[in-house]
Structure formats: C-alpha cells, structure tokens
Amino acid sequence: MSAPNPAPGRDPAAYEVRVAEDPADREACFAVRKDVFVAEQQVPEDIEYDAYDAGAVHVLAVRADGVPLGTGRLLHGAAAAAKNGDGDRAVGSLGRLAVTAKARGLGVGAALVRAVEDAARARGLTAVDLHAQTHALGFYERLGYEAYGPEFPDAGIPHRAMRRAL
Secondary structure (H helix, E strand, C coil): CCCECCCCCCCCCCEEECCCCCCCHHHHHHHHHHHHHHHHHHCCCHHHHHHHHHHHEEEEECCCCCCEEEEEEEECHHHHHHHCCCCCCCCCEEEEEEECHCCCCCCCCHHHHHHHHHHHCCCCCCCCEEEHHHHHHHHHCCCCCCCEEEEEEECCEEEEEEEEEE
C-alpha cells in the first residue's frame, strides 16, 4: 500500500505512506517514535516499545529522498481486543502515531491515519479505536473519530479513548 501525498515529485516535502514490511522500514518507524515520544515527550523508552510491536502492522511516511517523517501502527485480533477494552476482535487499535517536528503541518498525520484505516479494512475490521493525547482530540475529530469515556493518564500524559466506524 502506497499513498502518495497530493504533489509528489513537484514538492520538496513530497512523501509516500506505506506499510513497513522490511526491517529497514520498521527500524525507521522505531526511530521516529524514539524522536517524538522518548526524546520530545519524555516517555520512558522501556514503555514506548512493547510486545505488541511484533504482531502489529506498522505504517511509515517517508520523504522522496528517504527521510522518515512519521509512523503509526495497527493492532488487530486478540492484541486489539485487549487494548480496546471491550474485547471486540472486529475493532482495530491505532497507536503510536508520531510525526517528526519538521514534518508537522504537511498532512503526514492524516495520511498515516488513513493508511492504518486501509490496513484495518483489508483485515475485515469494522472500526478503529485509539487513545488520543488530549491536545490531539481536534485532529482526530476532523478525521471522523469520536471521543468516549473519561480522560485517563498514559505515560503521564492525559488521553481520551476515541473510535471511528469504517
């Protein structure tokens, strides 16, 4: 799956979003997460990477010159059922969405969310759940997600659960 941004080739900020299938792409995903979550947001590294990473679908946004711009992951099946709280295996779990500081405002985050949703549809899922940092609620609402339940801390950062039917 490759979803180019609207003007690849003409824009110095051109990028594509693809499923991270090879080891180099997966390492790029983890490097973006380390930059954004561990270095920038001070999330402890020992909780940033977890057992879910091995079975997750990872997506990567990469600039035309190969520089990674962002990442996200989709949990499905039992892993997602454990994360979404209601045990529904038809609901995927979007997580670890991260965009590098220099790439923010280019539409990378939205493109990554849509790529995760495409991966969820390809697996027959009917909805996607996520835990949004509260400062990002508006971003996800613009993409069709609805918040539910109370605010809760995750890695010391306030979050809300959100869901979008596919």
